[in-house]
Amino acid sequence: MDLPFLVENIFQNNKRYVSRAITIIEADDERSAILLNEIHKKTGKAYRIGITGPPGAGKSTLTNQITKYYRQRNISVGIIAVDPTSPFTGGALLGDRVRMSEIGSDAGVFIRSMATRGSLGGLSKKTIDAADVLDAAGYDIILFETVGVGQSELDIVNAADTTIVVLVPESGDAIQAMKAGLMEIADMFVVNKSDRPGADNAISSIKTILMMKDHTAEDWLPNIIKAIASENFGINEIVEEVERHRKYLEQTNLIYKKREENSKLRIKEIVHDIITSEVWNEERTRELDNSVGNVVTGEISPYNLANQIINNFKSNL
Amino acid sequence: MDLPFLVENIFQNNKRYVSRAITIIEADDERSAILLNEIHKKTGKAYRIGITGPPGAGKSTLTNQITKYYRQRNISVGIIAVDPTSPFTGGALLGDRVRMSEIGSDAGVFIRSMATRGSLGGLSKKTIDAADVLDAAGYDIILFETVGVGQSELDIVNAADTTIVVLVPESGDAIQAMKAGLMEIADMFVVNKSDRPGADNAISSIKTILMMKDHTAEDWLPNIIKAIASENFGINEIVEEVERHRKYLEQTNLIYKKREENSKLRIKEIVHDIITSEVWNEERTRELDNSVGNVVTGEISPYNLANQIINNFKSNL
Numbered sequence: 210m211d212l213p214f215l216v217e218n219i220f221q222n223n224k225r226y227v228s229r230a231i232t233i234i235e236a237d238d239e240r241s242a243i244l245l246n247e248i249h250k251k252t253g254k255a256y257r258i259g260i261t262g263p264p265g266a267g268k269s270t271l272t273n274q275i276t277k278y279y280r281q282r283n284i285s286v287g288i289i290a291v292d293p294t295s296p297f298t299g300g301a302l303l304g305d306r307v308r309m310s311e312i313g314s315d316a317g318v319f320i321r322s323m324a325t326r327g328s329l330g331g332l333s334k335k336t337i338d339a340a341d342v343l344d345a346a347g348y349d350i351i352l353f354e355t356v357g358v359g360q361s362e363l364d365i366v367n368a369a370d371t372t373i374v375v376l377v378p379e380s381g382d383a384i385q386a387m388k389a390g391l392m393e394i395a396d397m398f399v400v401n402k403s404d405r406p407g408a409d410n411a412i413s414s415i416k417t418i419l420m421m422k423d424h425t426a427e428d429w430l431p432n433i434i435k436a437i438a439s440e441n442f443g444i445n446e447i448v449e450e451v452e453r454h455r456k457y458l459e460q461t462n463l464i465y466k467k468r469e470e471n472s473k474l475r476i477k478e479i480v481h482d483i484i485t486s487e488v489w490n491e492e493r494t495r496e497l498d499n500s501v502g503n504v505v506t507g508e509i510s511p512y513n514l515a516n517q518i519i520n521n522f523k524s525n526l
Numbered sequence: 527m528d529l530p531f532l533v534e535n536i537f538q539n540n541k542r543y544v545s546r547a548i549t550i551i552e553a554d555d556e557r558s559a560i561l562l563n564e565i566h567k568k569t570g571k572a573y574r575i576g577i578t579g580p581p582g583a584g585k586s587t588l589t590n591q592i593t594k595y596y597r598q599r600n601i602s603v604g605i606i607a608v609d610p611t612s613p614f615t616g617g618a619l620l621g622d623r624v625r626m627s628e629i630g631s632d633a634g635v636f637i638r639s640m641a642t643r644g645s646l647g648g649l650s651k652k653t654i655d656a657a658d659v660l661d662a663a664g665y666d667i668i669l670f671e672t673v674g675v676g677q678s679e680l681d682i683v684n685a686a687d688t689t690i691v692v693l694v695p696e697s698g699d700a701i702q703a704m705k706a707g708l709m710e711i712a713d714m715f716v717v718n719k720s721d722r723p724g725a726d727n728a729i730s731s732i733k734t735i736l737m738m739k740d741h742t743a744e745d746w747l748p749n750i751i752k753a754i755a756s757e758n759f760g761i762n763e764i765v766e767e768v769e770r771h772r773k774y775l776e777q778t779n780l781i782y783k784k785r786e787e788n789s790k791l792r793i794k795e796i797v798h799d800i801i802t803s804e805v806w807n808e809e810r811t812r813e814l815d816n817s818v819g820n821v822v823t824g825e826i827s828p829y830n831l832a833n834q835i836i837n838n839f840k841s842n843l
Contacts, residue, residue, distance in 0.1 A: 481802065
């Protein structure tokens, strides 16, 4: 398929080609970079929302309800669900069929699951690349949904304009979220399944932890919203809070600064990927294979071998 | 302080200088690479054990008990405790004082805590560098203790010869461990606090998950050991299982292969760090700062800007 044809079909939100473009991105094809260059001028219009939290917090249900809310207002939604399933068990996404039957047939909704398949490293980059495709296709809202368990997942939601951290009332959840680094990235909290015991305690814990953070009067202070996503309870408040945060970012021009910072991180990762693939060509990969035994036996230090390889790379440019 | 003097004092296990060497590593000083080159020839003798699991599983207590077991047999132990405390709350290590009073005064024990302080990236590298110092200082056993929450922590325990995954009987723990990638890296499991309800169920869950993994008759099959670390129950079995795994690795020569693989990963990370710091010198960091706004507004794509920066790097070598 020729590139201009693919690009044109992305701009027209032809879902078949939007899907194909994300497949190209997942394959880490050389065409991926060319494609992303071509569509870049049409990006930047979508508002990006990250939804994260521990497993079992109800993120998928919440994502579906938020999507329905926007669709009732004729706002289009692209969803990127990241499944950090371990390579151990494979990549089946529970609940995906339920989701598809509920919102997947809507022309104004695009859903894509991306699995890590063992290589956590490239996932956040590919996820953000995929969001660019949805952005260029004209989706008004992009929802990233991911389990908050590791650096790669944090990188994904960090790329969002507004990040929602979803917790459940069970004790200690807030503390775990803090340890996992979720408290720093939250623009708002949702205590889902709030009809379970302990919801008010969970809110108190979150408040206490938030109060420990230094902040000035101008800083955005995350609100905490009770919800029961499965019963559609609290969804209005959640989306209204997202919109309030969006206005705050736009009025303070922080949205621009935030996107600049995210673009910097993204460019650094692209630079890293390109250089890494150039350094580790066939010849130098073989050099590493052949010499690593001498590192294990103590004859050469890892730092010296690393420098040998770098010098070889530089002298062969 | 001159380097030969420091190196000589590390080889003599002068704790004051061992400690100073790790401080140099933490500071990411240029001297760090030189120091590690100098001590490398004396490394490779220590046996490295990783202890990981969810927060609250009792990893510190277990580490202390395993240390005492080895000390009763006059085997020296170096401990590197990694605290992934978020930058949000600072880096205080709970239980460290208890630990110091119990085993810290023993001349055959060295304890060091390393905190992430927000930069998860470099942590596994620094931890492994610090282990080299303890190895060169002559410690027989090196224990890495870390919360199993992210890729960086997995990298740390992956650098061990034997990895112990510690769980508690609470339901769902095994499933969470699987999702966090801990099931793949375990050479053995400890169900700690096994006097609590659910211990046998937890063991069944772990067995079920292990059975899902493809394996041949020659493969190492992780055993599951019940323990109550706080009462010293199960510690003998744990260390015996570690020694059994060590014999297996040595007899199959897998220990050499494992260390080769780990050295490769380590060398790749060193190459990455060196090149990254060369690419992102003052000039190119400024170029990124000045041009990133054009990426946000859509005038230049992140891939094109990344390539501009790489070309500038190459033409200025």
